[in-house]
Amino acid sequence: MLFEFLNPPFMQRALIAAVLVGITAPAIGIYLVQRRQALMGDGIGHIAMTGVGLGFLLSTSPVWMATAVAVAGAVVMELIRWYGHTRGDLALAMLFYGGMAGGVMLINLSDTGSNANLTSYLFGSLATVSESDVIAICVLAAFVVLVTVGLRRQLFAVSQDEEFARVTGLPVRVLNLLIAVTAAVTVTVAMRVVGLLLVSALMVVPVAAAQQITKSFKVTFVLAVVIGTAVTLAGTVTSYYQDVPPGATIVLLAIAVFVALTALAAPLAKRRARASEAKGAECTLEVPAARRSSGDVRV
Numbered sequence: 001m002l003f004e005f006l007n008p009p010f011m012q013r014a015l016i017a018a019v020l021v022g023i024t025a026p027a028i029g030i031y032l033v034q035r036r037q038a039l040m041g042d043g044i045g046h047i048a049m050t051g052v053g054l055g056f057l058l059s060t061s062p063v064w065m066a067t068a069v070a071v072a073g074a075v076v077m078e079l080i081r082w083y084g085h086t087r088g089d090l091a092l093a094m095l096f097y098g099g100m101a102g103g104v105m106l107i108n109l110s111d112t113g114s115n116a117n118l119t120s121y122l123f124g125s126l127a128t129v130s131e132s133d134v135i136a137i138c139v140l141a142a143f144v145v146l147v148t149v150g151l152r153r154q155l156f157a158v159s160q161d162e163e164f165a166r167v168t169g170l171p172v173r174v175l176n177l178l179i180a181v182t183a184a185v186t187v188t189v190a191m192r193v194v195g196l197l198l199v200s201a202l203m204v205v206p207v208a209a210a211q212q213i214t215k216s217f218k219v220t221f222v223l224a225v226v227i228g229t230a231v232t233l234a235g236t237v238t239s240y241y242q243d244v245p246p247g248a249t250i251v252l253l254a255i256a257v258f259v260a261l262t263a264l265a266a267p268l269a270k271r272r273a274r275a276s277e278a279k280g281a282e283c284t285l286e287v288p289a290a291r292r293s294s295g296d297v298r299v
Contacts, residue, residue, distance in 0.1 A: 005240045013134045014126040014193065014246075018236040020141040021190040021202065022229030026210075027148040028186045029203030030221055031179055033211075034159035040077070040180070041200030044187045046096040047073030048196055049103025051188075052121050056110035062121070063136045067188040073099060074184035078177055124195035124247035126239060133192050140189045147182045155179060156217055193232065195247035202228060202254060209258035212265040227257055 005011050032040050051069030055062030073095065080091050107118050120128045148155070157165040158175045166172045183203075190199040210223035235250030242249075 005237055010127050010129060011236075011240055013129045013131065014236055014240075015233065016134055017129050017137050017193050018232040018246075018250075019229055020137055021193050022232035023225055024141050024144040024148075024186050024189050025194075025199065025202040026206040026224035026228040027221070028144060028179070028182050030207045030217075030224055031148070031155050031159045032183060033204060033207045034156070035179070038204045039200060040183055041187055041203045042197075043077065043092065043096045044070050044074055044184050045191070045196035045199050047099035048184070048187055048191065049121070050099045050106065051103070052118075052191075052196075053103040053106025053110070056112050056117065057106045059110075059112065061132060061136065063133055063188055063192070066191065067136075067140065067185060069099075070184035070187055071181050074180040075177060078180045082173070120195075121191055122195050122197050123245050124191070124193050124198070124250075126193075126236065126246055129192050137189050137192065140185050144182055144186050144189065147178060151175070151178070152221070193236065193246055194250055195245075198247040198251050201251045202232070205251070205254040205258055206231070209254070209261045212258070212261040213268060227254070231257060 006015075029038075029041070032038055048066040048070040050073075051066030052062045054060075054069065055065035058065070076095065077092060080095075104118065119125075154165075154170055154175055155178075157168070157170060158172055158179070162172050162176075165175075186203065187196065187199050190202060194202050206224040206227040207220065209227055210220045214220040214223055231253040232250050235253050236246055238244070238253075239246035239249050
């Protein structure tokens with residue numbers, strides 16, 4: 001059957017999660033790219049590992065615990081960016097690596113955790129997406145979409161030029177914190193499908209691919225979400241049939257789309273340049289002839 005992959009319940013849950021990941025990751029990723037913080041998702045993913053470990057250690061939901069820890073870590077990262085000055089990079093490095101090490105240690109200390117659990121959160125796993133995970137992902141994804149779409153004008157202004165946004169009266173620090181928190185929530189949304197180590201790629205690569213052939217922010221946003229949704233669905237289905245890790249498959253498909261659009265961008269740029277030159281040649285400005293002196297009024 002053509003659609004036999006829809007029959008297993010775990011695939012139904014995985015596909016729902018994949019669609020939500022494909023929408024939310026590029027939706028917040030476009031603001032991170034504009035702010036030149038493309039690797040922020042990677043750092044938050046390291047911190048979220050501590051939340052996953054706490055979830056196993058305390059016998060609670062790893063998704064919700066990872067969300068709480070990732071949000072706290074994102075706030076700390078933003079505070080370090082404001083006040084860290086020259087030593088901020090060192091503090092961030094310790095935060096990232098400490099989060100990953102803490103997660104590994106806590107999972108191994110718990111009674112229910114194992115290396116298999118750790119691998120599924122690091123690289124994604126279709127079979128381990130439960131109904132409770134889907135509910136949590138739906139709630140968190142709704143928050144991400146509400147923020148990234150509802151406040152797109154304000155977030156765009158802050159991402160482009162903080163000083164200009166501050167002059168116009170926007171609460172810059174609050175919006176910066178909101179971007180960081182939304183990125184943290186997106187990481188926990190995506191970790192069950194893509195994995196914590198690869199989620200940053202899904203935030204960045206679809207946006208970078210869309211930028212190759214688009215000019216406006218709105219079109220880039222829409223196209224990045226379309227690309228993200230397409231590669232997550234294709235990667236999930238491919239993972240089911242070929243028995244390969246879904247996270248790696250999704251990211252490689254996204255990179256393939258980026259390469260294809262980059263190759264397509266050069267001919268499009270040349271065509272646009274020729275069209276612009278043709279319009280310039282058609283536009284001629286006639287200079288009126290000078291008046292004759294006989295027509296002047298003499299006093």
